[in-house]
Amino acid sequence: MIPYRRCNRLHDEEVAMPTHIPEPRLVGSAHIIHHEGYDTGIVSPFVPAIRVVDGARLVFISGVTGAPVYHDHPHRPEDFDTISPDMADQVRDAFDHLELALKAAGCQRQDVVNLIRFFTDVENDQDTVNKHQKEWFGGHIPTSTSVEVTRLATDHRLRLEIHAVAAAPAG
Numbered sequence: 705m706i707p708y709r710r711c712n713r714l715h716d717e718e719v720a721m722p723t724h725i726p727e728p729r730l731v732g733s734a735h736i737i738h739h740e741g742y743d744t745g746i747v748s749p750f751v752p753a754i755r756v757v758d759g760a761r762l763v764f765i766s767g768v769t770g771a772p773v774y775h776d777h778p779h780r781p782e783d784f785d786t787i788s789p790d791m792a793d794q795v796r797d798a799f800d801h802l803e804l805a806l807k808a809a810g811c812q813r814q815d816v817v818n819l820i821r822f823f824t825d826v827e828n829d830q831d832t833v834n835k836h837q838k839e840w841f842g843g844h845i846p847t848s849t850s851v852e853v854t855r856l857a858t859d860h861r862l863r864l865e866i867h868a869v870a871a872a873p874a875g
Contacts, residue, residue, distance in 0.1 A: 734760070734817050734871045736845070749834045750848035754817045759874035763809040767822070767865040768801035770794035771858050784859040791829050791863055795836045798866050811870040814844040818869040826852040829863055 737753035756762065770793065775783040788794055806812065819837075823829050830850060846868075856862040 734815075749837055749845065750819075751845050752847070754847050754871075756817060756871040760871040761874065763806075763811055763815075763870040763872050765802065765805045765809070765868040765870065767867045768798045768805065769856065769858055769862045769865045770797035771862060773801050773804070775858070779858065781859070784861065787859060787861045789861065791832045792836070794862065794864055795833050798864055799836060799840050802866060802868055805868075806870060809870065809872060811872045813841055815870040815872055816841070816844070816846045816868050817871050819846050819848045820867040821848065821850045822856060822865040822867075823850060823852050824855060824863045826850055833864060 734757060735755045736751050737755055739752055770787050771784050772786070788797070802816075803813070806815065821833060823833075856865050858865075
């Protein structure tokens with residue numbers, strides 16, 4: 705065991721962490737990678753690293769939101785009148801749009817290797833997104849980064865945008 709400083713909202717504590725780091729685990733077309741400090745007792749919506757296997761095809765998915773995927777440019781406000789003000793609805797719609805893009809690219813949910821999540825209010829909305837994301841992916845956990853922005857480009861009513869990268873099976 706090695707000492708490892710673990711921080712939480714209540715206090716810092718030094719805990720003994722296992723020195724055994726699990727071997728990379730193959731999920732879809734990628735290996736889940738953990739490193740020193742890995743603690744199975746921590747619930748997290750992301751993993752530290754993913755290594756895509758040889759032969760996999762990377763698929764880059766444009767940011768998805770609760771707005772219609774196909775809309776006019778320049779933007780017309782009336783195209784976005786169906787956007788729900790409810791964060792849970794926006795999250796569901798964004799993940800529905802992600803599902804459509806994945807299927808069109810020949811991918812499944814477990815093929816997602818990276819998410820970048822843009823929030824307009826990370827403090828109030830991140831827990832809602834994390835909950836839905838956990839249910840949506842099941843046991844799969846991609847790498848993930850959360851970023852707070854002043855506004856999303858599509859429409860001022862949007863509170864979340866998700867950019868994804870998937871590793872499609874070779875073929």
